[in-house]
Amino acid sequence: MFAAETPTTAATPPAKPPEPGFTERLVDSVTDGIDHVIGMGPREAGMNLVATGVVVVVAWVLVWGSRRLLDGWLARVTVKGGDAPDREEARTQKAARFSWMLFRLAMTLGVVVLVLQIWGIDTRAWLSSEVGLRLVRLAMVVVLATGLVELAGYTINRLIGGFARRSGDERRAAQLRTLGPILTGCAQTVLIVVGALTVLTELGLKVGPILASAGVLGIAIGFGAQTLVKDFLTGLFLIAEDVVSVGDNVEIGGFAGVVEAMTLRTIRLRDANATLHVFPYSEAQVIHNRTKVFSSYLAEIPVSYDNDLDHVLKVIQTVGDGLRKDRRFGPMITEPFEVMGVDRLADNAVHLKARFITVPRTQWDVGREFNRRLKNAFDAERILTPVKTTPVAAQPLDDRHAQAANGPAVTPPETTSTT
Structure with missing residues (x-):
């Protein structure tokens, strides 16, 4: 008789521990850096504090001097372009503010890197790690998205302004100027959403479930915010049919004024008393336009x-x-x-x-x-x-008393005279 063979089971490899996520690695890196700083001696820490103060003061002086130079350049541009339209000056100021923001961001990052090097933290090795590379990518995404948003607004406004200036029809130019802010808002909204999704992806979050949840939430909001959807669609039809444009003098709901701006949801009138009236498009049921064509x-x-x-x-x-x-x-x-x-x-x-x-x-x-x-x-x-x-008859006081005793006074009828 043969003994029954017992089946041999293959040995299962031990389960690998889950890899730490991006957030955990970032917390570990920061904790290691703090421990390294705490472990320094008093003399070394004092010297590092002095060096850190020198770096910060030098950076502040550079920022202050650059600000003075930028203000002087803007003042010269404003003087030379005094006859330019206000929107050109506004665009110049906005571009200068954006450039100044990027410069301060670059200076801040440079100061942080130098300070970390002073305190003995190898920023080059840290930035070469997975956590550092992901932070660099996040910073690049934020900077790139911000730059694209500003560039989209500047490009669209520039193109619309050029088309409006070259248009021989004043009405068509007004329609283009009305369409410019709406196109700018749509383009910048799309860029902001794409940038936000990219940031979430870099943080390790799954965008698919978020988009699915946003779709369901959007349907719910659509049912609850029908007025907003109505305002948006009504505004599109008003612009497409050229019912009203920026610069027209109109009357809406008993209020009259010049159309100062048209957004995705509202139309804004400025009356002769400088009062700004804001109407959602859904409330602009009847528009009296006094300045269309003639x-x-x-x-x-x-x-x-x-x-x-x-x-x-x-x-x-x-x-x-x-x-x-x-x-x-x-x-x-x-x-x-x-x-x-x-x-x-x-x-x-x-x-x-x-x-x-x-x-x-x-x-x-x-x-x-x-x-x-x-x-x-x-x-x-x-x-x-x-x-x-209206004639006024003067009577003595005694006659008035006698007339009051006899009965009520009779008011003389109004007469009309010509001059």
Whole structure:
């Protein structure tokens, strides 16, 4: 008989311990550095503190001197470009601030590296390790993303501004200037999201589950924030259909003013009192645009019944024609001056109407000058305008007491006189 063979089981290799993550390695490196600094003697630590102070003071002097040079350069640029548009100066200031931020970041990193070298920490070897290389990549991603965001904004604004200046149609130029901030916002948002995802990847986080969660969260937010989506889509249609552009004079919800800016969600009006009115696009149900393609100034002129209306109409026509031939105001008027005639007969005046068709946003300048000239012409031609007066009768005190005893006083009716 043969003995039953017992099956031999292969020996399983011991499980490898999990490798420490990026965060754990970073904490271990920092802890080792702190232990190394704590283990120094008093004399060595004192010398290192003095050297550290010298490095910091020298770096501060360099930063201060560079700031003075940058301020002087910006002052010269501003003086030389005093006639340049404000947006060009704003872009120059923004580029200078970004350059200054990069310079300070580079100086800070240089100071940190020198200080670590002073305290005996080999930064070159540390940066060559996996933790150091990942930190370098993170810093490069942040700097590159910031630079791309600023570069995208500058490039889009530059291109849109160039297209607007070369456009022969003023309306098209206004539409391009309106579209510029929206394109800039979209491009910068995409770059910021991509940069954030890249940073999360470098930190060792899995982006897939985060994106899946963001998708579900986006659906939930979409149901709860329908007004925001409505504002965004309404704004896109307003710009695409050229209903309103930056620089137009419009009225929305009883508020009138000049369109100062149009963002992804709101339209902003600045009225004559410098009050800023901000409307979400969803609330701009009805927009009254006074300056699209052309503008019009409608003059309503009341005159007295005692005047010769034919003569009055001739005077109004003469004043309007003279204004159209004026060297300053003539280019603002695009069509012949129109006297519409008698509009209505009121109790104390005959109301006449006349109209100017002007270049957009110039109707008020034309109307003010027309009113000034018309007043002078009426004075010269002795044309009467209605003036409502209320007569006041003075009574002796005894008569007032007697009238009060007999009954309530009767107020004399209002009369209308002409001057």
